[in-house]
Amino acid sequence: MKNKDTIYDIVVHTINLILLGAIGFLAFFSVFNISPNKNMTSSMIAFVTLTLLTVMWAINYWLQVKKRKWVLPIAGTVLFVAISFLILDVGIPFFYDVFIR
Template sequence: MKNKGTIYYIVVHTVNLILLGVIGFLAFFSVVNISPNKNLTSGMIAFVTLVFLTAMWAINYWFQVKKRKWIPPIAGTALFIAITLLILDVGIPFFYDVFIR
């Protein structure tokens, strides 16, 4: 029984470290801007997006550790990826069109 809990925590921590790495990867490339047309508003949109993704990740991680069942890591990770792709594909271009153009 003790081994089952250990495997659960290893899986949860590994999956969440990968998700946190993806957020860090996005943060790095949103900070490094090589284009000559730098805009303060686009930087603010990237910052708000990263804060939202980090807060969503923290809530997901806390819920997975608190519940200690196998469904929250699977469902939480799938929802996190779906919401992240929705924000990156739909949300950022929408906010860019509203605030910058």
């Protein structure tokens, strides 16, 4: 049983490092904005989005480590990616149009 727990830990940590790297990639390109139309609202929206993604990732990671079931890394990762795309592609432009413009 020890070997099975070790393999589970390796899989969970690897998947979550990849997800955290994707959040870091988004954060890097949110900070270094080379567009000539810089405004503070886009920086604020980027900060809120990155905070939301990081909190969502932390809850996902905590559940995966706490529950220790094999379905959670797969389901948690798929749900995290789906919710992230929904937030980034639909939610952020909608709220930007409604509240900022």
